[in-house]
Amino acid sequence: MRQLACILASAAMTALYARGGAGWVLGFVLLVPWLLVLAGRRTFAAVLLCTWGMAVAYTAAGFAWFGEAFGRYTQIGEMPGVALLLLAAPLFQPQFFAYAVARHLAARWHGPGLGAVAAAAAWVGSEWLLPRLLGDTLGYGLYPSRLLRQAADLGGTAGLTLLLLLANEAVAAGIQRRGLGWWTVTYRLALAALAPAFLAAYGAYALSGQPAPAGTPLRMGLIQANIGDYERQRQELGAYAVVRELLNRHFAMGYDAVAGQGAQALLWSETAYPTTFGHPKSEAGAEFDREILDYVKAANVPLVFGTYDRDGSGEYNAAAFVQPDRGLVGAYRKVHLFPFTEYLPGWLDGPLVRRLLPWAGAWLPGNGARVLPLRLADGREIPVLPLICRDDVDPALAIAGARLGGQVILTMSNDSWFSEGGPGARLHQAAAAFRSIETRLPQFRVTTNGFSAAIGIDGEILAGTRVGEPALVIADLPVRSPAPTLMVMWGDWAGLACSAFLLILAAMAASRAWLPRRGAEPGQVAVALAFPARVAVLPFAARVSAGVLRALARAGLLGMCLVMLLNEPLRSNTLGQVRIFALVFLLPEAIAWCVLMAFAAQAAVSTGKLVLTRGAQRLELDLRSISAVKVWRLPLPACGVSLQLAPGGEWKYGLALADPAGFAAALAANGGPALATGQAPLFGLAAKPGYWLDKPWAKFALLPLALAIPAFHLHQHIAYGSAFGEYYSFGLAAYLSAFALWWAAWTIGVALGAALLRTLIESGTLLAAFLRPGDAAGVRLGLERVAHLALYLALPAWLLLRIFGA
Incomplete structure (x- = not known):
């Protein structure tokens, strides 16, 4: 119970x-x-x-x-x-x-x-x-x-x-x-x-941060005629009488919107004209078509309305765009049809099923988002994105329309089948409003008898109707080309990211045999470092200054990623990228490297002492005086250790080195202390030693070169007609300079991609260390391998797809 x-x-x-x-x-x-x-x-x-x-x-x-x-x-x-x-x-x-x-x-x-x-x-x-x-x-x-x-x-x-x-x-x-x-x-x-x-x-x-309304708004008239259940009325009154009543009511309400309230365009609901517009099936249908064209011409405003379209393949639930001076200028075909009402799945469609489901339609789906022009009487031409009924529950369609340059969403729906109860109509309106939030596009939404509304870019209902009543909504919405949101740039990425995360977890679980054993301490699995070893003997001020510089360099990479996403002109400006990359990353990284080189030394163990030498300088520490070796929790400017002295507290110098655990194991093997229990860096900003895929020459020289060669080759064929077209036209210097820019561009791209992957690796490892400390090493190794696949396989595969047009 x-x-x-x-x-x-x-x-x-x-x-x-x-x-x-x-x-x-x-x-x-x-x-x-x-x-x-x-x-x-x-x-x-x-x-x-x-x-x-x-x-x-x-x-x-x-x-x-x-x-x-x-x-x-x-x-x-x-x-x-x-x-x-x-x-x-x-x-x-x-x-x-x-x-x-x-x-x-x-x-x-x-x-x-x-x-x-x-x-x-x-x-x-x-x-x-x-x-x-x-x-x-x-x-x-x-x-x-x-x-x-x-x-x-x-x-x-x-x-x-x-x-x-x-x-x-x-x-x-x-x-x-x-x-x-x-x-x-x-x-x-x-x-x-x-x-x-x-x-x-x-x-x-x-x-x-929302911009203030600017420019001339679009004044739209939304006509909610409150006529639904066409089939029942068709059976009772006949098809001609139903269409006649629909047009009469829409014409009358539209006249009031234009003549009385100054609407610049009119919007009718889904299937407001329940027959094929522009492809009449009878003389009566052709007469109705002419009436609509004459009405639009007399009103001198564009009209968008729900109707049917057809071609050689079949019929479509569609939205027609009619201009006063040009007549029918285009149509959008509904993409997401309602199963078992508007269509039957192909594997189920047949005479027997259609006898059991006599209400099932046979419409065909459209082939994606379209942006169509809405030309107003004042000369403005506004690109609009039409959506019909279930289309507005798919973020991908709204995102595609925003990418195509749409500035306003026009949504048409027939909510009569669930408008007797409020929850369904409210859910549908909320779904439509979220498309405006995701794209930051204003929206005009009209239904037969549900919730018709003008929706702002924040999802707010600025003007609207109640359910089950004829209503005319006149609303002004500002029209502009908004900056692309993250959803518009990345698409509906959350579901894909979650699916990828699950695949990673499944791969980790399936590969327990080749991951480190749970609960193993770094000191237990580490291999002793071979002496002499390269270290940097850093005073506190040197460590802080070099650490700040390296932190700024890595933050600069992440910041450049964001700028590249938001700034489309920069993505095609290689020289601009090189300047920014040099300023935000190369310069602080080079200074930090110089600081480390200034304090570089050789570490060795001799006669029970840790010996640090640099040229003629020599510094010795008795291993018995070292009570503990502690790994830097924040590995900046690199991974390293601090030495705890027996009576005097922490030694004034820190040792930056590639393999802290191996260094501690080497000291322990020569009579020194072991690595402090549970010590491990929070982040692994330094490259993993001994793995060639993480070597700078492989990651930031050979990989960009391998990517730049085919891309540059393709560019030469497109721009100059042959692989050496620029060389033949402008000489060797120009040809090599152009290739160097391509190589630099790919180097920057790989560096930014590696920075994003490193951020994901460290975030995942930190989360694992917090939730399941014993598995943190295995999580890191698994994420490292996924990153290698992404960098060394996925990136070249993407380039090949681009080159061959897949």
């Missing part, structure tokens, strides 16, 4: 969360009761049973309206519709099973901390790999919070979902460990609070 009560508690919070309003705060805790039950399941069967119960309860709490709408549409009744939905809950909510399975397996292989992260990644990854019918995800529930929803321009609603899941896991972990003391609970609750704190901080930053 306790388990059932916990699942019902999560379901009750889900119901409140889905209602909107202040219920968004429950998103950070709504799964906690279920997670507490899940944590107690030891067998795989028990985990699946618990997950099935949660999937059913979650579906009943948040999506009962969908079952009711399905029952009404198919005329089987609302309760049978809900029953069918609950039976299909595992198919409707597969992310629960991905979450629970990943949590169970990852906790067994990597510990509970990484198990929680893996579970959240599995949820997001499964929603990315298996797109939801309604596009719904937990992140949509944060829409009522204007502040917290702004982070969708970074990672989309998938990123919001990931943070919500991690917050739920942290709260559940705190409750589970409440018997370990107040600090354990407080610490995990503080981790949970990081999610809303980050979202709030970023939201405040994003809202404060």
